[in-house]
Amino acid sequence: MKKNVSILICFIISFMFSVSGNCQNQQKSKPNIIFIMADDLGWTDLSSSNTSLDNGSKYYESPNIDELAKQGKSFTYAYTQQNCQPTRAALHSGQYATGPQNGVYNVGSLKRASKGDTTPIIPHTQNNYLKEECVSMFETLKTVGYHTAWFGKFHAIKLGEQAKSYLGVDYNLALHKETKATVNGVNVKNEFFAQNDDANGWTFEIEELKPYAQPYNATYIKNVLEPMKNGNDPWLLEGTPKHLTDALGDAVVDYIKDRSQEKEPFFAYIPFHAVHVSILPRPDLEAKYKAKTSQDPRHTDAEYAAFVELLDQTVGRILNALEDPNGDGNTQDGIAENTLVVFYSDNGGFMGPTDNTPLRLRKGTYYEGGVRVPLIFRYPGVITPNTVNTTQEVHTIDFYPTLADIAGVKLPDPQMHEIDGKSVAPVLREETEALNDKKELYWHFPGYMDVRNMPQSVIHYRHTNNQHYKLFYRYEDDSYELYNLSKDIGEKTNLLEGKPSRGTLNLAKKMNSKLQKWLIQRNAPTGTWAKNGEKVPYPQKKGIKKYK
Numbered sequence: 001m002k003k004n005v006s007i008l009i010c011f012i013i014s015f016m017f018s019v020s021g022n023c024q025n026q027q028k029s030k031p032n033i034i035f036i037m038a039d040d041l042g043w044t045d046l047s048s049s050n051t052s053l054d055n056g057s058k059y060y061e062s063p064n065i066d067e068l069a070k071q072g073k074s075f076t077y078a079y080t081q082q083n084c085q086p087t088r089a090a091l092h093s094g095q096y097a098t099g100p101q102n103g104v105y106n107v108g109s110l111k112r113a114s115k116g117d118t119t120p121i122i123p124h125t126q127n128n129y130l131k132e133e134c135v136s137m138f139e140t141l142k143t144v145g146y147h148t149a150w151f152g153k154f155h156a157i158k159l160g161e162q163a164k165s166y167l168g169v170d171y172n173l174a175l176h177k178e179t180k181a182t183v184n185g186v187n188v189k190n191e192f193f194a195q196n197d198d199a200n201g202w203t204f205e206i207e208e209l210k211p212y213a214q215p216y217n218a219t220y221i222k223n224v225l226e227p228m229k230n231g232n233d234p235w236l237l238e239g240t241p242k243h244l245t246d247a248l249g250d251a252v253v254d255y256i257k258d259r260s261q262e263k264e265p266f267f268a269y270i271p272f273h274a275v276h277v278s279i280l281p282r283p284d285l286e287a288k289y290k291a292k293t294s295q296d297p298r299h300t301d302a303e304y305a306a307f308v309e310l311l312d313q314t315v316g317r318i319l320n321a322l323e324d325p326n327g328d329g330n331t332q333d334g335i336a337e338n339t340l341v342v343f344y345s346d347n348g349g350f351m352g353p354t355d356n357t358p359l360r361l362r363k364g365t366y367y368e369g370g371v372r373v374p375l376i377f378r379y380p381g382v383i384t385p386n387t388v389n390t391t392q393e394v395h396t397i398d399f400y401p402t403l404a405d406i407a408g409v410k411l412p413d414p415q416m417h418e419i420d421g422k423s424v425a426p427v428l429r430e431e432t433e434a435l436n437d438k439k440e441l442y443w444h445f446p447g448y449m450d451v452r453n454m455p456q457s458v459i460h461y462r463h464t465n466n467q468h469y470k471l472f473y474r475y476e477d478d479s480y481e482l483y484n485l486s487k488d489i490g491e492k493t494n495l496l497e498g499k500p501s502r503g504t505l506n507l508a509k510k511m512n513s514k515l516q517k518w519l520i521q522r523n524a525p526t527g528t529w530a531k532n533g534e535k536v537p538y539p540q541k542k543g544i545k546k547y548k
Helices: 002-029 063-071 084-093 137-142 207-212 218-228 244-259 283-290 302-323 396-407 502-521 543-547
Strands: 032-038 073-075 147-153 171-175 178-183 186-191 195-197 201-203 266-271 339-345 375-378 387-389 440-445 456-462 468-474 479-484
Touching: 032 302, 032 396, 063 302, 063 339, 063 375, 084 137, 084 396, 137 147, 137 266, 137 396, 147 244, 171 207, 171 244, 178 195, 201 207, 207 244, 218 244, 218 302, 244 266, 244 302, 283 302, 302 339, 339 396, 440 502, 456 502, 468 502, 479 502, 502 543
Parallel strands: 032 266, 032 339, 073 387, 147 171, 147 266
Antiparallel strands: 073 375, 178 186, 195 201, 339 375, 440 456, 456 468, 468 479
């Protein structure tokens, strides 16, 4: 009898451990997801050495994001579209702008030539918003039980409310950055700071942020800002208007607290407006940097430095909320261990406030300064801490399938919604250093954007020995540029100038052929010639021959 009881006890204990293990495995298969996207944060704008091959700023300070990089994996070949709107459309759809539900190539339109300029090519007419038949990544994650939330800038949809109606967002705080108010009967607007409206009191643009619009008071400064201070004096803020970045942080922290009590996982998408112009930081941080001497000749703007650190402190608050959701100092209720955190930027830095050196040029271009950005993934127990991947290229379109892979959800039927991106989850799990079926990235721009962009197509290609190359094709004059990014990160030497070697020419032909095939398969628009109304042709297979 005792023997049978012992066997029964062993069986029960074994079953309990089995159930516990299964629950843990199930939990790991459905992590919470926090996706943080900065606005116009350049590749060199963090002080971290992990995210930019030791090219980080020696003036700007981002200790919280730097710590996130130490806790996770950074990718040094992370890419976006050239400016805000197309990046967001690509993120939500998992498609290049040439995708059937996308078609968003630029902010506003493709007819943005410099004032007074006549152009040889009549630009394509783009979509300004994702189509309603788009199956967004929010909708896909919802199929396996995720609660979805949006905090901040929208820009790829018609109105904030439509984030709910066709993108699948459960909790919607999508908004512009401008706050409009009526003061003494006069309509006024402000960027980034709450306003005191005669009729409604302190407000931001949307009603849902009103609870977070009150001016900084002593309780808020002591409990929220003091713990995050880093050489700044938050008491300078007492009685002054709340910054939008802080208000969004407040909303996210409250959301994490609420959702930590629920069984279903959540996906929180947090596209901050920081550090987009106008550069309006929090005054206490601005005072800090005006008193600090820059040790970095690239970075000297105190206001921009203060804006970067405001973003960083808010990210730090979000990360702290994952460790201690109810803020009582006891981390037993923490959910950080079962939360994937992604940090990213929507495009390269906007030159003027910052400098993207050693990368070439800025936001709005397809040179590295316009499309190469910081990227960090943190997922405890799955992603090895303090690691840097210097091989695998990652593009905006890859987040959709990557998050779906990690969440264990099937992608949409390609007949309904075809995904262009590839999951980099195997790289995150260190099953491989780089994907063999993902060696190319593409950009296509059938129009104009002031002096920064013109009709062109671009391919990024990882060649033998993981050498990264980028080929540009310009439609106006049928010209090419080829750069070896692994040896020439600043894109200073066009390998097709002068007398290129046979090997260089063969590589250029190979990349050109891939680019042409990609364009043809997608029926990518190219615009029409102004002189005769004919369609502008794709790059020719033998187009590189003229460089012999």
